Amino acid sequence: MAAIIVLGNSKRIRLGSPNVFIGSFVLMKALEKVLERNKVRPTAMRLLVLQYLFTKNVAVSLTDLENSFEKSDRTTLYRTLKTFVESCLVHKIDDGTGVSKYALCEENCNCEIETDLHVHFHCNLCKQTICLPKHKIPAIYLPKAFLPQEVNLVVKGTCNKCS
Template sequence: MAHPQEDTLIAKQITPTAMRLLVLDVLQQHPAALSLADVEQLLGHADRITVHRTLKTFTDKGLVHRIEDGSGAVKFALCEPGCTPEQHQDLHVHFFCTRCRETSCLPTVAVPTIPLPGAFQVQETSLVMKGLCERCAVAS
């Protein structure tokens, strides 16, 4: 009987390996988006290049999406079910907490469509809001 994480990888046409299963587990266990350094730290003794390649494969296959939140480190979060290698469907707001420095996906808050003039063609849209997350706002 296959492991649910193996099924997740196979569904995205990703060959399950020990490292890929470990990285997927880390991403599933943490609701906030994680940087490469975060994943490395949570795994303990993991080869940085292998973790980087795993995250790139996950991104290329539509399993995770990249978030550039202005913190200086690209972060990764699990995709919505409809993402494919050709088209990520993660058109939701990301929220960066200026206190705890965590980045959260807000899948119920859609990125608005912004009409552009002339022949401009949008290929990617990203919206990062910054402030205090729920946890930090309550602690203030």
């Protein structure tokens, strides 16, 4: 997937909302392949959302997305994210703010088998939620008869950009 981000540096045409870019034909083709690989039919909307997620290195909320795609409907974006989560393209993050965030899965992420086990960081200043994929959640030893299935660990504080 890193290759695609590099492709993202190709010539862009600004259109619609200031935050929305349509990349080159090559980029679009690459994003299409990502969708098809995960068995998601590549519609225009989905390509734009996927591209948007690629440009962000922080987790975004449904409302963030809504504000970036003024033309589109909240429901459509909601269902697009839902589709992406179910197809293991993005993972849903509970960062303790009460608002779900979404971020692209890593290439080796195996959502269907195990939940993502990395740490998330929420900055109390800039309010952004950041995935720390290299920081795995340490093993937790539970009392007898407690059977763990998922683990969520969120650290709150000041991020690298705000400190």
